[in-house]
Amino acid sequence: MPLRAKVATSVSKTAAALSRAAGRGDGSVIGGWIGLKIDPDLLAHLANGRAVALVSGTNGKTTTTRLAAAALEVMGQVATNSFGANMPTGHTSALARAGSTPFAVLEVDEHYLARVIDATNPRVVALLNLSRDQLDRAKEVAMMAQLWRDALAGHPDVRVVANADDPMVVWAAQGTTHVTWFSAGQRWHDDSFVCPQSGHPIERAGGDWWCAGCPLRRPAPQWRVEDEGVLDPRGDWHLVKLQLPGQVNLGNAATALAVAAEFGVRPIEALPRLATVASVAGRYAQVDRDGRNVRLLLAKNPASWLEAFDMAEQAPTLLSVNARDPDGLDTSWLYDVDFAPLRDRPVLITGDRAYDLAVRLEVNAVPFRHVMSFDEAIQAVPAGRLEVIANYTAFQDIRAELDRVL
Amino acid sequence: MSESTLRIVWIYPDLLSTYGDRGNMLILARRAAMRGIPVEAYEIRSDQPMPSSADIYLIGGGEDGPQALAAQRLITDGGLHRAVNQGAAVLAICAGYQLFGHSFFAKGAKCSGLGLLDLHSDRGETRAVGELRGDIDPRLGLPPLTGFENHGGRTHLGPGVSALARVTAGIGNDNQTEGAWHGKILGTYSHGPALARNPAIADLLLRWAIGADSLSPVDDTWADRLRGERLAAAST
Numbered sequence: 001m002p003l004r005a006k007v008a009t010s011v012s013k014t015a016a017a018l019s020r021a022a023g024r025g026d027g028s029v030i031g032g033w034i035g036l037k038i039d040p041d042l043l044a045h046l047a048n049g050r051a052v053a054l055v056s057g058t059n060g061k062t063t064t065t066r067l068a069a070a071a072l073e074v075m076g077q078v079a080t081n082s083f084g085a086n087m088p089t090g091h092t093s094a095l096a097r098a099g100s101t102p103f104a105v106l107e108v109d110e111h112y113l114a115r116v117i118d119a120t121n122p123r124v125v126a127l128l129n130l131s132r133d134q135l136d137r138a139k140e141v142a143m144m145a146q147l148w149r150d151a152l153a154g155h156p157d158v159r160v161v162a163n164a165d166d167p168m169v170v171w172a173a174q175g176t177t178h179v180t181w182f183s184a185g186q187r188w189h190d191d192s193f194v195c196p197q198s199g200h201p202i203e204r205a206g207g208d209w210w211c212a213g214c215p216l217r218r219p220a221p222q223w224r225v226e227d228e229g230v231l232d233p234r235g236d237w238h239l240v241k242l243q244l245p246g247q248v249n250l251g252n253a254a255t256a257l258a259v260a261a262e263f264g265v266r267p268i269e270a271l272p273r274l275a276t277v278a279s280v281a282g283r284y285a286q287v288d289r290d291g292r293n294v295r296l297l298l299a300k301n302p303a304s305w306l307e308a309f310d311m312a313e314q315a316p317t318l319l320s321v322n323a324r325d326p327d328g329l330d331t332s333w334l335y336d337v338d339f340a341p342l343r344d345r346p347v348l349i350t351g352d353r354a355y356d357l358a359v360r361l362e363v364n365a366v367p368f369r370h371v372m373s374f375d376e377a378i379q380a381v382p383a384g385r386l387e388v389i390a391n392y393t394a395f396q397d398i399r400a401e402l403d404r405v406l
Numbered sequence: 407m408s409e410s411t412l413r414i415v416w417i418y419p420d421l422l423s424t425y426g427d428r429g430n431m432l433i434l435a436r437r438a439a440m441r442g443i444p445v446e447a448y449e450i451r452s453d454q455p456m457p458s459s460a461d462i463y464l465i466g467g468g469e470d471g472p473q474a475l476a477a478q479r480l481i482t483d484g485g486l487h488r489a490v491n492q493g494a495a496v497l498a499i500c501a502g503y504q505l506f507g508h509s510f511f512a513k514g515a516k517c518s519g520l521g522l523l524d525l526h527s528d529r530g531e532t533r534a535v536g537e538l539r540g541d542i543d544p545r546l547g548l549p550p551l552t553g554f555e556n557h558g559g560r561t562h563l564g565p566g567v568s569a570l571a572r573v574t575a576g577i578g579n580d581n582q583t584e585g586a587w588h589g590k591i592l593g594t595y596s597h598g599p600a601l602a603r604n605p606a607i608a609d610l611l612l613r614w615a616i617g618a619d620s621l622s623p624v625d626d627t628w629a630d631r632l633r634g635e636r637l638a639a640a641s642t
């Protein structure tokens with residue numbers, strides 16, 4: 001590593017430590033930011049010599065990154081940005097903090113994928129899905145697919161692990177040389193009605209899809225979720241036992257296995273590692289309080305709300321919605337989510353924008369009760385499981401409240 | 407379709423459905439059902455012919471490309487024009503509102519609109535994003551408008567339409583007025599599920615559609631709380 005990069009690495013570590021000591025989060029963003037100020041090529045230097053996997057997409061990237069990192073540990077030490085700091089500053093900080101490791105698995109914000117591919121020269125890039133996310137700020141979905149397509153076109157040697165069920169992802173990955181397709185099912189279709197190649201409607205039947213006006217269609221996947229397990233490219237089926245709930249995480253596990261396989265890790269070696277992951281940056285964490293077993297599920301956008309309903313048990317459920325800057329200021333997306341799956345359980349609502357949620361649930365014919373605080377919610381439900389589904393800052397609020405108590 | 411059934415059409419959800427626009431259809435259907443009015447709701451995609459016999463038409467927001475495409479297809483199809491001439495009620499939102507005028511700008515080019523509202527739209531210097539509030543034209547007899555706007559357009563009203571509201575917070579058409587109405591057509595920059603915050607506008611569309619002066623009241627406790635909160639938030 002050049003001297004300048006070494007200095008930057010050490011400053012970056014110090015700044016992160018200072019930031020942590022000052023109680024300002026885990027320091028990954030500020031540390032990386034200072035490091036990049038000193039050496040803009042720092043990320044490239046830090047990545048040099050490591051076999052890198054990047055994981056990107058609208059949903060599931062934090063969990064898939066965590067699972068893929070766990071799987072790769074079969075081979076040796078793995079650097080990873082496990083706190084979800086998924087922009088170049090976070091990557092820089094994660095690699096600096098880890099010291100030299102043979103492997104790195106990095107979650108990448110979908111807007112930054114091109115830059116991070118350029119900087120880290122990854123062996124594998126995993127593309128999960130693309131859907132609407134914080135619409136008053138983000139670029140439209142088709143434009144993001146185009147950015148990915150362009151980014152990959154410049155790196156023909158990268159091995160791509162991509163979701164066969166998402167037309168936007170398939171189109172983005174289609175031009176590359178080495179693609180491994182996985183199928184994890186897709187619940188959300190509202191952002192891929194129209195073919196990104198030709199503008200014709202996308203037709204669907206069963207799990208299959210195809211464009212009505214051009215050759216774009218679902219490729220045959222090499223990795224597939226089947227029943228409670230995953231079918232590998234050789235046709236061997238593996239039972240997947242996870243602590244993380246839901247069909248969605250089974251899909252994330254399939255993706256992680258496919259990524260790990262690109263590094264030579266066999267499913268049979270990886271699976272016991274996946275089973276050790278209990279929570280991801282506080283998500284899925286279970287906390288016992290006053291006889292209630294509280295489980296936290298994060299839902300950031302319409303697609304991930306549908307996934308959360310799938311993960312949640314049929315138990316009392318607290319929904320919390322805010323609309324602060326990180327959430328997006330607009331609550332219109334509430335009408336892109338069908339809350340009907342919650343009709344069979346007691347629903348409580350809270351958060352800054354509980355009234356928006358109340359009107360939405362009325363229209364959806366989902367009975368609910370409004371509570372003023374997380375604590376009131378706890379007291380309002382019987383002993384046993386309480387599922388909590390919250391969007392970004394509402395989730396952080398509830399985590400902070402639980403941390404204070406424990 | 408029987409004559410006593412209220413027919414609602416959502417125009418081109420495949421092109422114009424960016425911000426929870428489905429909400430307006432769900433809200434109208436629910437408020438009709440609560441009054442015992444049978445409802446049939448249709449989502450008409452851009453590759454299907456536009457029926458001209460429905461009672462209420464909804465059109466939502468979208469990006470420039472789909473907006474221009476939707477305008478072209480609606481002009482070619484002609485079904486919506488026939489429906490309006492036969493007295494159908496319309497709620498047009500954002501991009502859908504702009505394309506009801508004579509012209510609008512999409513991807514830097516001037517595009518022909520449907521010409522069903524006497525107005526035209528161009529680009530503003532800044533994007534209008536945030537809470538929107540206005541006092542609705544007193545002739546409509548409705549409480550204040552509350553909404554969230556997110557658009558780059560500015561709309562100029564001709565003599566053939568009235569402003570839907572006078573702006574008291576936000577931008578709307580041009581900082582002064584917001585939206586437009588003429589006959590049974592309402593247009594607004596209050597985007598997405600605008601009727602969630604404005605149930606009185608939903609009821610106005612229902613009254614126009616069934617030709618009733620009033621509707622039986624429904625419990626709007628939560629909508630009223632939401633309105634109170636958002637109207638207050640718009641003043642800060």
Ligand SMILES: [Zn+2]
Nearest residue numbers: 195198211214
């Ligand atoms: Zn096509």
